Amino acid sequence: MNKKISAFILSSLLSICPIFAQTGTAKQAIKNETDLLKQPAFFQGLAISVEVGAPLAHLVGADALTNEAGVRFNFKNKYFPIAEVGYSKYDTTNEDTQIHFKTKAPYFRLGMDINMLKNKLQENRLFAGFRVGYSTYKFDIDGPNMTDPVWGDTGPLFYENIASNRLWLEIVFGLESEILKHFHMGFSLRYKHKLHEKTPLEANPYFIPGFGHTDNGFRATYNLYFDLTRKIKNKNID
Amino acid sequence: MKKLRKIVICLLSILTFAGCDGVDCPLNNIVYSTWGFYADGSNVTIDDTIYVYAKVKGVDTLLINQLYNASSMNIPLSYYQPADTFTLEIHQYVDSASYDIFSDQIIINKEDLAHFNSPECGVWHEHNIKEVSNTTTIIDSIQVVRQIIDTNEQENFRIHFK
Numbered sequence: 001m002n003k004k005i006s007a008f009i010l011s012s013l014l015s016i017c018p019i020f021a022q023t024g025t026a027k028q029a030i031k032n033e034t035d036l037l038k039q040p041a042f043f044q045g046l047a048i049s050v051e052v053g054a055p056l057a058h059l060v061g062a063d064a065l066t067n068e069a070g071v072r073f074n075f076k077n078k079y080f081p082i083a084e085v086g087y088s089k090y091d092t093t094n095e096d097t098q099i100h101f102k103t104k105a106p107y108f109r110l111g112m113d114i115n116m117l118k119n120k121l122q123e124n125r126l127f128a129g130f131r132v133g134y135s136t137y138k139f140d141i142d143g144p145n146m147t148d149p150v151w152g153d154t155g156p157l158f159y160e161n162i163a164s165n166r167l168w169l170e171i172v173f174g175l176e177s178e179i180l181k182h183f184h185m186g187f188s189l190r191y192k193h194k195l196h197e198k199t200p201l202e203a204n205p206y207f208i209p210g211f212g213h214t215d216n217g218f219r220a221t222y223n224l225y226f227d228l229t230r231k232i233k234n235k236n237i238d
Numbered sequence: 239m240k241k242l243r244k245i246v247i248c249l250l251s252i253l254t255f256a257g258c259d260g261v262d263c264p265l266n267n268i269v270y271s272t273w274g275f276y277a278d279g280s281n282v283t284i285d286d287t288i289y290v291y292a293k294v295k296g297v298d299t300l301l302i303n304q305l306y307n308a309s310s311m312n313i314p315l316s317y318y319q320p321a322d323t324f325t326l327e328i329h330q331y332v333d334s335a336s337y338d339i340f341s342d343q344i345i346i347n348k349e350d351l352a353h354f355n356s357p358e359c360g361v362w363h364e365h366n367i368k369e370v371s372n373t374t375t376i377i378d379s380i381q382v383v384r385q386i387i388d389t390n391e392q393e394n395f396r397i398h399f400k
Binding site: 092093094096097099100101141143146148149150151152153155157159201202203204206 | 301317354356
């Protein structure tokens with residue numbers, strides 16, 4: 001019974017993760033074990049990436065609208081330095097408290113992924129890496145008037161253009177597979193951790209462009225990559 | 239290949255848990271100032287009965303009623319007044335039927351700040367103490383040990399009794 005359940009889970013994963021099918025064909029393409037010993041040439045190409053998970057999440061109801069693109073180098077099919085730039089808008093009002101929070105700002109990240117697979121000649125990759133992100137932004141808060149429960153005085157809740165910034169680190173684990181010629185699809189899971197922040201006295205920033213909500217934690221990304229130059233070479237073959 | 243599958247399953251599992259994102263709001267959005275009771279430099283327990291009144295629009299309003307056997311107390315400050323006036327009253331029982339009343343007035347000058355936490359949790363009012371003054375019937379002096387009054391619930395004032 002357990003084997004059947006395991007087989008079902010694995011077959012389900014296979015159906016949603018083209019990387020396995022790709023890995024399989026790639027494996028067949030390796031003619032013999034000596035291929036594994038061959039070293040790819042240093043420069044393997046340049047790709048642009050678009051993060052599609054956040055816009056899709058916004059379409060199905062998420063408050064944040066984030067558009068993000070990146071440029072990624074490929075060195076030896078192992079090292080992938082990457083720069084990511086994005087723009088986030090977040091606008092939400094809580095139904096219970098009627099407090100409204102709004103921010104919009106750009107952000108950027110720099111980092112590198114490392115392909116952990118032994119066979120660097122295939123187009124499928126298993127990544128571990130990091131990003132250092134930064135955003136400087138302003139946010140607005142408004143809500144119903146507040147009443148002092150003891151003294152009875154009433155005052156407004158209205159803050160505009162509160163300036164803040166944050167520097168953070170992301171630890172990245174990801175998968176990537178070629179889905180069409182020149183096109184790759186990638187999924188990554190990132191642990192984000194605040195490194196430095198300018199926190200205003202009057203408010204905790206509720207949402208930080210590029211980082212998300214204020215607490216450290218995980219987030220997922222879903223990227224599409226387009227190879228601007230594609231040049232898988234092998235020193236031994238060339 | 240098996241290793242890769244395990245990693246994928248692991249990643250998906252973590253992602254599932256990562257999706258369970260909750261907001262922990264404090265139970266109470268009122269910030270209280272914390273006052274410790276001291277005599278001869280040491281924290282002491284007052285076994286007389288304590289009452290605290292706040293002057294609200296010229297009228298004494300009871301904030302603490304019959305606090306007994308306590309070594310500290312918590313008092314809210316106003317959201318928008320630049321200065322709060324409190325009366326600390328101690329009922330010292332002579333016998334079961336009669337008691338002496340001792341009272342002192344405390345004035346706190348402060349700055350107030352509405353601090354936004356999140357749309358779910360709302361706003362609380364923090365205070366920055368500028369100055370404290372008091373009459374000296376039973377209180378010798380009041381020491382400010384933590385100027386900022388926020389949700390940390392640390393001791394802000396030390397009342398040194400005579």
